[in-house]
Amino acid sequence: MIKIGIRFKFIFFTSLLIATIGLASSWFFSTQTRSQLEEELKKRGYSLIAQLAQDGEVKDSMTVAQKAFFEEPIRRLRNLDIERELAYWRVLLTQDNILLEEKEKWIKTEIDKIPVHKNIDGITAPVFNVFTTDNGEQFYNFIVPIHEKQTIAEEEFAAQFFGLEEDSDQNEEKLLGIIQIGLTPERINKKMQVVLWTRSIPLGFIIVLVGIGVSYFIASGVVKPVKLLVKTTDKVASGDLSQKVEISSKDEIGLLASQFNQMTKNLKQLIDEKEGVMDELKNVNKELSLINNELVQKNEQLNEAQEQLVRTEKLAAVGTLASGVSHELRNPLSAIKNAVFLLKRKLSRKAMPDIDEKIVQFLDIMDNEIDRCSKIINDLLGFTRVSKPTRFSSDINTVVNEALSRVVIAKNIKLSKTLQPNLPMIMIDANQIDQVLINLVENACQAMVDGGELKISSKVSEGFMEIEISDSGCGIPEKEVKKIFDPLFTTKPSGTGIGLAVCHGIMQKHNGAINVKSQEGIGTKMFIRLPLEDKDAGSV
Numbered sequence: 001m002i003k004i005g006i007r008f009k010f011i012f013f014t015s016l017l018i019a020t021i022g023l024a025s026s027w028f029f030s031t032q033t034r035s036q037l038e039e040e041l042k043k044r045g046y047s048l049i050a051q052l053a054q055d056g057e058v059k060d061s062m063t064v065a066q067k068a069f070f071e072e073p074i075r076r077l078r079n080l081d082i083e084r085e086l087a088y089w090r091v092l093l094t095q096d097n098i099l100l101e102e103k104e105k106w107i108k109t110e111i112d113k114i115p116v117h118k119n120i121d122g123i124t125a126p127v128f129n130v131f132t133t134d135n136g137e138q139f140y141n142f143i144v145p146i147h148e149k150q151t152i153a154e155e156e157f158a159a160q161f162f163g164l165e166e167d168s169d170q171n172e173e174k175l176l177g178i179i180q181i182g183l184t185p186e187r188i189n190k191k192m193q194v195v196l197w198t199r200s201i202p203l204g205f206i207i208v209l210v211g212i213g214v215s216y217f218i219a220s221g222v223v224k225p226v227k228l229l230v231k232t233t234d235k236v237a238s239g240d241l242s243q244k245v246e247i248s249s250k251d252e253i254g255l256l257a258s259q260f261n262q263m264t265k266n267l268k269q270l271i272d273e274k275e276g277v278m279d280e281l282k283n284v285n286k287e288l289s290l291i292n293n294e295l296v297q298k299n300e301q302l303n304e305a306q307e308q309l310v311r312t313e314k315l316a317a318v319g320t321l322a323s324g325v326s327h328e329l330r331n332p333l334s335a336i337k338n339a340v341f342l343l344k345r346k347l348s349r350k351a352m353p354d355i356d357e358k359i360v361q362f363l364d365i366m367d368n369e370i371d372r373c374s375k376i377i378n379d380l381l382g383f384t385r386v387s388k389p390t391r392f393s394s395d396i397n398t399v400v401n402e403a404l405s406r407v408v409i410a411k412n413i414k415l416s417k418t419l420q421p422n423l424p425m426i427m428i429d430a431n432q433i434d435q436v437l438i439n440l441v442e443n444a445c446q447a448m449v450d451g452g453e454l455k456i457s458s459k460v461s462e463g464f465m466e467i468e469i470s471d472s473g474c475g476i477p478e479k480e481v482k483k484i485f486d487p488l489f490t491t492k493p494s495g496t497g498i499g500l501a502v503c504h505g506i507m508q509k510h511n512g513a514i515n516v517k518s519q520e521g522i523g524t525k526m527f528i529r530l531p532l533e534d535k536d537a538g539s540v
């Protein structure tokens with residue numbers, strides 16, 4: 001949509017008003033001039049016809065009804081018509097007896113088309129009228145009755161024309177006829193044209209121009225500050241609050257500008273204050289979130305420490321119980337083992353060829369199971385007796401290879417090693433770490449009964465030696481992950497649940513850590529971390 005500015009509207013309407021006034025005054029001026037010119041024409045008309053009416057020669061001509069006698073009076077009349085406005089003249093003796101009728105050549109209307117007065121006998125006083133012929137020519141028509149004796153003064157004659165004097169004693173005289181003359185207002189029209197083109201139109205044009213100029217000047221005075229105000233408001237609305245309206249006038253617009261400036265100033269102050277508060281809030285929020293993070297970290301550490309404590313206590317309790325029970329079971333188990341040994345000797349097929357085959361089988365089972373029980377007891381005792389590590393500077397990759405060589409890895413398991421070369425030497429009890437690695441590799445292999453991939457890697461990360469053992473086995477269900485380091489937790493029919501508890505104990509004694517990541521059905525990753533610099537370890 002086209003936007004029409006206030007300046008345009010102001011100039012347009014003011015100019016329209018001034019143009020209307022200009023046109024009205026031009027019209028008034030033209031009308032005045034015209035009526036003045038018409039009045040003068042009328043006066044000239046009656047003056048001419050009065051000359052004719054008072055001409056003795058005219059009366060004589062009419063008395064004798066001699067047309068030729070009119071030549072001289074008409075010539076005089078035409079001489080008097082300096083402005084060349086006389087259009088036609090006619091002399092009537094009676095209603096139907098036209099003595100003379102003539103017109104100027106330049107008049108287009110035929111003389112017989114110029115109306116004759118209907119009742120010439122009824123004319124007692126001069127008649128004046130204006131008529132327009134069919135072809136558009138206009139005439140000022142003057143008729144005067146001519147009596148036998150007429151000595152009327154020019155002023156009286158004029159008075160009779162304009163109806164100012166009623167009484168007339170010519171009525172008593174014999175009417176010789178009437179004289180009719182016509183004057184054309186052509187000259188007035190031409191003069192009016194001249195007036196129109198030389199005065200009215202230029203005057204109107206000047207008035208309109210002056211009007212536009214004046215209204216433009218006024219509009220500039222009024223609209224300029226308003227426009228400035230609008231421009232500044234726009235800038236303020238788009239966020240630039242440093243804007244000020246520079247209007248120093250003492251009128252309403254000046255007042256509006258100063259109030260607008262004050263308002264912008266207040267707004268800026270408010271926004272500055274708000275931004276200050278927002279900044280403070282942001283800082284407080286930042287601090288709060290830092291404190292919160294710290295709290296979350298501390299909470300996690302606390303939980304871990306608590307879990308560690310519980311596990312250590314559990315281990316200690318189980319250890320004490322296990323060592324007591326193991327110790328007590330060891331001797332009876334040795335006695336049973338010896339007894340079985342003796343029974344096997346006495347009841348062998350060599351000594352008794354006809355012995356029942358089942359007795360030999362049962363004795364073998366008893367012997368094997370006693371061995372298994374001894375292993376469990378030994379494991380339990382080994383677990384409770386995890387001694388303080390005896391550390392030596394060792395190469396972790398050598399320890400890893402050593403451990404792998406001691407585990408039987410099934411053929412359906414693919415082993416891949418990514419051991420970072422030139423790893424720093426580390427102070428560890430190689431036997432204990434070896435035991436940890438064997439346990440982890442065994443667990444991984446036991447999780448991949450149907451085969452899979454076993455990956456072992458070593459690297460240094462963030463001040464720790466890190467070893468990762470991952471398998472593509474059965475994985476550990478989420479709810480069991482937390483329990484796997486608990487002593488005696490096992491999901492295997494022939495497992496003791498000691499392996500990972502021992503690993504955990506060894507790692508603790510090395511100030512290291514053991515962690516797990518597992519997904520059921522996908523596999524398990526076990527991580528062990530050993531500090532490169534350990535205050536308890538001595539130097540490499």
Ligand SMILES: Nc1ncnc2c1ncn2[C@@H]1O[C@H](COP(=O)(O)OP(=O)(O)OP(=O)(O)O)[C@@H](O)[C@H]1O
Nearest residue numbers: 443444447484490491492495496497498499500524
């Ligand atoms: N790599 C693994 N994949 C799947 N489950 C595992 C893995 N490692 C450990 N587990 C689970 O953790 C349990 C505890 O393991 P841990 O080594 O302590 O005992 P175990 O292997 O059952 O018996 P053992 O005392 O003979 O080692 C396992 O029974 C098994 O359920």
Ligand SMILES: [Mg+2]
Nearest residue numbers: 439443499500
């Ligand atoms: Mg195990």
